[in-house]
Amino acid sequence: MTNHDEIFERVAEQIEPFNKKGIDVSNATTFAGDLEWDSLTVMDFVAAIEDEFDILITMNMQAEIETVGQLVDTIAKLRATA
Amino acid sequence: MPDAIDTPEDTSLADLPNPAGAHDLLSKFKPLIREREDLLATGVRDPFSIVMTEVKSPTLAVIQGKDTILLGTYNYMGMTFDPDVVAAGKKALDEFGAGTTGSRVLNGTYQGHRECEDALKEFYGTKSAIVFSTGYQANLGVISTLAGKGDYIILDADSHASIYDGCWLGNAEIVRFRHNSVEDLDKRLGRLPKEAGKLVVLEGVYSMFGDIAPLPEMVAVAKKHGAMILCDEAHGMGFFGPNGRGVYEELGCEDDIDFVVGTFSKSVGTVGGFCVSNHPDFEVLRLVCRPYIFTASLPPSVVATAATSIRKLMHAGDKRAHLWKNSKRLHQGLRDLGYTIATETAQSAIIAVMLPDQEAAVGLWQALLEGGLYVNLARPPATPAGTYLLRCSLCAEHSDEQVGQILAIFAAAGRAVGCIA
Numbered sequence: 001m002t003n004h005d006e007i008f009e010r011v012a013e014q015i016e017p018f019n020k021k022g023i024d025v026s027n028a029t030t031f032a033g034d035l036e037w038d039s040l041t042v043m044d045f046v047a048a049i050e051d052e053f054d055i056l057i058t059m060n061m062q063a064e065i066e067t068v069g070q071l072v073d074t075i076a077k078l079r080a081t082a
Numbered sequence: 083m084p085d086a087i088d089t090p091e092d093t094s095l096a097d098l099p100n101p102a103g104a105h106d107l108l109s110k111f112k113p114l115i116r117e118r119e120d121l122l123a124t125g126v127r128d129p130f131s132i133v134m135t136e137v138k139s140p141t142l143a144v145i146q147g148k149d150t151i152l153l154g155t156y157n158y159m160g161m162t163f164d165p166d167v168v169a170a171g172k173k174a175l176d177e178f179g180a181g182t183t184g185s186r187v188l189n190g191t192y193q194g195h196r197e198c199e200d201a202l203k204e205f206y207g208t209k210s211a212i213v214f215s216t217g218y219q220a221n222l223g224v225i226s227t228l229a230g231k232g233d234y235i236i237l238d239a240d241s242h243a244s245i246y247d248g249c250w251l252g253n254a255e256i257v258r259f260r261h262n263s264v265e266d267l268d269k270r271l272g273r274l275p276k277e278a279g280k281l282v283v284l285e286g287v288y289s290m291f292g293d294i295a296p297l298p299e300m301v302a303v304a305k306k307h308g309a310m311i312l313c314d315e316a317h318g319m320g321f322f323g324p325n326g327r328g329v330y331e332e333l334g335c336e337d338d339i340d341f342v343v344g345t346f347s348k349s350v351g352t353v354g355g356f357c358v359s360n361h362p363d364f365e366v367l368r369l370v371c372r373p374y375i376f377t378a379s380l381p382p383s384v385v386a387t388a389a390t391s392i393r394k395l396m397h398a399g400d401k402r403a404h405l406w407k408n409s410k411r412l413h414q415g416l417r418d419l420g421y422t423i424a425t426e427t428a429q430s431a432i433i434a435v436m437l438p439d440q441e442a443a444v445g446l447w448q449a450l451l452e453g454g455l456y457v458n459l460a461r462p463p464a465t466p467a468g469t470y471l472l473r474c475s476l477c478a479e480h481s482d483e484q485v486g487q488i489l490a491i492f493a494a495a496g497r498a499v500g501c502i503a
Binding site for chain 1: 239258259270274466467468
């Protein structure tokens with residue numbers, strides 16, 4: 001299992017409680033378009049991810065993240081520099 | 083992923099031919115335009131285009147020819163019609179003219195601006211006070227200037243739009259924590275680089291639900307991690323604390339808050355914003371803060387009314403007591419009628435009635451207006467957690483009789499639209 005896959009699985013787990021439409025999550029899944037999350041859901045989800053990985057994803061970074069794959073890459077990068 | 087801004091409401095052009103074709107920059111607002119049209123098609127009044135044709139007192143205005151009790155103005159201390167305040171404004175208008183036509187750092191600082199800052203220093207017991215043209219600009223300017231590139235701003239998720247906008251105007255990294263959660267704040271501060279500059283931004287009273295912040299606990303956590311603290315007391319000034327300075331005074335945090343931001347458009351009863359501080363280098367902001375420099379200063383009449391009002395608020399203990407009495411009575415009365423209120427007890431002069439959806443909220447809002455009562459309608463994205471609120475803010479000038487009338491109107495309107503039994 002690669003680093004990316006391992007992070008992806010943990011991210012997917014965190015997405016589940018917020019995945020109201022029950023869509024299949026892949027690297028290409030978008031938060032706004034596919035999951036249809038509003039800013040409040042995003043806030044709760046980001047807090048959950050931050051606690052899961054013990055990292056901080058600033059709002060500046062969040063503005064650049066559109067897909068699950070991009071989030072996984074960001075987490076990988078943050079963990080590498082931690 | 084931005085949020086927390088009020089949406090513009092204006093006449094619809096949704097069905098007219100699109101003037102700019104595929105490149106119409108306004109086309110992204112079509113869903114909002116349609117939502118509003120659908121709402122108005124049900125026959126309700128537009129909650130965002132009320133006009134007051136006559137204002138008789140801080141608590142009474144004429145709306146569509148009808149005397150209406152005002153319960154959504156943030157005019158907490160009722161200073162708008164105070165005879166001394168009005169007289170000071172008239173005198174300044176006569177002596178200094180209608181406006182300054184200039185920036186504070188060029189030709190826009192008059193005697194009155196200096197006196198207004200002196201009044202603030204005395205009111206807050208601080209070394210420095212800087213007056214801005216609005217409260218929005220005070221947050222915009224102070225936050226964006228204090229926290230620069232490489233610094234971190236840590237803010238409550240339910241922060242006011244002016245705080246968010248202040249963050250975006252600057253170059254700092256922005257981190258937010260769950261509303262009023264001391265543990266969440268502690269965790270996030272703990273994950274930041276130790277050597278980085280940090281500004282924690284808090285509010286004394288959060289204006290949507292009217293709840294107050296656990297400031298002593300939050301201040302302790304912020305200090306532990308070496309952060310400076312800014313506290314916005316827009317809704318706390320005037321009636322919290324022995325001197326009316328705000329929630330931070332009431333809760334004993336005066337020595338630990340580095341910057342207090344406030345506004346003249348609530349308890350003070352006019353318009354304008356400010357920041358007060360004891361930091362020895364605070365005055366440098368006048369030279370580097372863009373929202374302070376690149377705009378015209380407040381008109382002489384406005385700073386004169388503000389200074390007079392601030393000085394009177396220092397000795398407004400009786401008014402504060404009456405405002406608390408009004409707030410507690412309305413909170414309990416609405417609960418007794420069967421309404422759901424955002425806070426368990428009256429924590430401030432804001433009492434927020436929670437409604438399940440937009441239809442219920444607008445329906446009750448309109449029934450109240452027809453009954454002669456104006457309250458604020460608040461909806462997402464301005465509200466937390468997607469809630470629909472009828473926000474009531476009390477005034478020290480509401481008489482006991484008026485509070486009784488308000489409760490009677492809420493009883494009749496709620497039953498008429500089926501919100502309460």
